[in-house]
Amino acid sequence: MNTKKKMKDPEPLVAPGKFNLWLLMLASSMLFASLVSAFIVHKPDAQAKSTWTAFDLPIFFLVSVFVAVLSSVTIFVAWKAAKNDELNTNKTFTALTLALGLLFCVTQYLGWKQLISLDLTLVNARPEDISASYVWMITGVHVLHVLGGLVLLSVALVKSFKLEVHKKNMTLMSITHTYWHFVGLLWIFLYLFLYFAQ
Amino acid sequence: MSTAALHAEHEAHHEHKESFISKYVFSMDHKMISKQFLITGIIMGMIGMIMSLLFRLQLAWPDDQFSIIEMLLGKWGVDGKLDPNFYMGLVTIHGTIMVFYVLTAGLSGTFSNLLIPLQVGARDMASPFMNMLSYWFFFMSSVVLLISVGVETGPASGGWTVYPPLSALDKAMPGSGLGMTLWLVAIVLFIVSSLLGGINYISTVLNQRTKGMSMNRMPLTIWAFFFTAVLGLLSFPVLLGAGLFLIFDRSFGTSFYLSDIYLEGVGALENIGGSPVLYQHLFWFLGHPEVYIILMPALGITSEVISNNARKPIFGYTAMIISLLGISFLSFIVWGHHMFITGMNPFLGSVFMILTLIIAVPSAVKAFNYLTTLWRGNLRFTPAMLFSIGLVSFFISGGLTGIYLGNAALDIQMHDSYFVVAHFHLVMGSAAIFGMFAGIYHWFPRMYGRMMNNTLGYFHFWITFITAYLVFFPMHFMGLAGVPRRYYQFTLVEDFDVWVDVNKLITVSAIIAGFAQLLFLYNFFISIFRGKKSAQNPWGANTLEWTSPIDVRLHGNWPGELPTVYRGPYEYSRPDREEDFFPQHIPDESAPEVLETEKSKKAPAEKEAEAETSVFFAAVKRVFGLG
Ligand code: HEM
């Protein structure tokens, strides 16, 4: 039996879903920390044996950075609109963010194609190209995070069309908002890291 | 509230019935999930123990034949002799099961789930759904691991640390094939389970405490589970990263961990350029915190049980928390002590050595505080109390050898010897298992509303305690004499032949220990159905879990309002009280509750804090009690 509905318990200060999201983001930061540290530990080791190719990152990865920044702006507008009960703006900008999210995936894909055209694949015949394997792993795991964000955005979009996103029902929108900033920032960090650490 | 009144409440709530599935299988009630973790953990523990008995037989009587080995293992035990490859597989799976499945999921999963909501005064976990998923990922992971034992080429057999290249090349040894793949699948599922669980534990502790339950009134169990969950949240993702690289090396042809390797005289790899030591760094970044993930819940349980059964406040409540914090922090920066012999720069080795030795300080604080809590207490020797005292004993005797191993110069000799096996079985294995038993004996009435049998408990304790020392203590001497770990047959090496009698003593003791666990199993399962009905608060404890009705299943934990907390959890034997305990939820008539009035004054300010942007800071303030 469930006594929960029968009485009013004091509300927790932070919505449990949101709190859990912060912790999840912390965990996934640690995952990226491990991938990045592996890179940092591996590189000097390989350089000592002069088996480390340095190469320029595909230009499309830079385009991704701009897309990420832009989509962070749109999701912010969407979230703000929902908070002020401007439901139409919310719908438009949620949809816009979703579109930019898809565009992000496309630019990533184009970036990967550029890498392939340079013969820098995940699996490489030459030991020097291990540097490229890292780029593939890191971008790959990041795109998985973006896909998670796209799922959230789609759900939020459907809900906002059903008029279920508004001032009094913000949990989903805030979660989407926070998470989308997170994957965007993550990409900016990863891009800068790969750019300077190569 | 009297039990009769609770019963009345209970009747009133009987409107909606749960199906068998939602009640026992996909339950979202933390109390049921805790039982699921416990029973699964006990089953895995039995399997892990039987495995160790099988390979102990091999070590003690390498030339004899045992029909039981052929009966159980089939083609791996032809003529009653254990196959060498399967020996390695058993050692590996034994380690994996004990470390992850019993002492991580079985221990944290059971007691964090049971006690966090009940002791902080919450209706359930932050997300009961994630909590349910956490158990089912754990269950799937267990099933995959057990299946891996039965595959044609045998289970993973490169040790529980699965170092590459043994784990990365599927031709390296039979167990490196399908068995290793399944091991990785199982561990990935396990990591998901741990993260789902850990996120809930942290968020419930920080965000869902009842009125008056400030951080400095939390029982030490909760503190320990909290730090444990934080360690898991920060370190398991790193293991996931390590595992990802390994999976790609195994299955997709990358070479993060692989460098020039020859198998049977030919270059085995097209892809080189990787670094096997990189894996060790990533693995031990999880691996060392992991040993504290195992130990800290047991330490928390011990604090609670010892204070309760000594009828004294725990000695140094704050010191206990600070030492847990210190251990947690240090555990992230000492992983190099597992890698002294990887050719690391000796300077780096010294840094890791010094940091490692500093852990001795908070550990000693804890040991000291346990002893001073016991000192001149009105000790009640319940089975739970005995197991807690047993934990203190193992923690001291096993921790001392950590100081030897932590010295780089000594560890270069002792690494990968039986000395290490002795060390970690005492400090981590035995200590944590004893903490787990203490928890089971102590909270069994809260889980099942019945008592376990004391006499059987005493037999269980004394036999296990004595045999654990008989099994693990002699291993120190073997290790000092140079006997290496993970060897199949010592009689083949002339120098180690002298140890055969010691090995027999160890194996006989281990078998006796195994029988003692049957006493426990019998006691546990019989008491679920036939045990003496427990009183509402059988141990005269102060904490909130004993205020929630123990004789009815109640999803939501308290029939009425959530209890309010007025004081810390360890106010035993206060001179101004007739009773020798003072539960946290009883208001203090003489001194009006300060915190409550302050809280009600603060209420409007808190409302404002709800504004989206300041929620985070409000949470931080609340966590640190500044609000
Ligand atoms: C208190 C809880 C502790 C637990 C649960 C624990 C657990 C473990 C485990 C599982 C190993 C196995 C390594 C392997 O598989 O090779 C180990 C090794 C080691 N422990 Fe501990 N330990 C604890 C305390 C300490 C302390 C207090 C120290 C030092 C002051 C220490 C120093 C070491 C060192 C240096 C090794 C590496 C030995 C080697 O690989 O040769 N440990 N410990």
Ligand SMILES: [Cu+2]
């Ligand atoms: Cu360690």
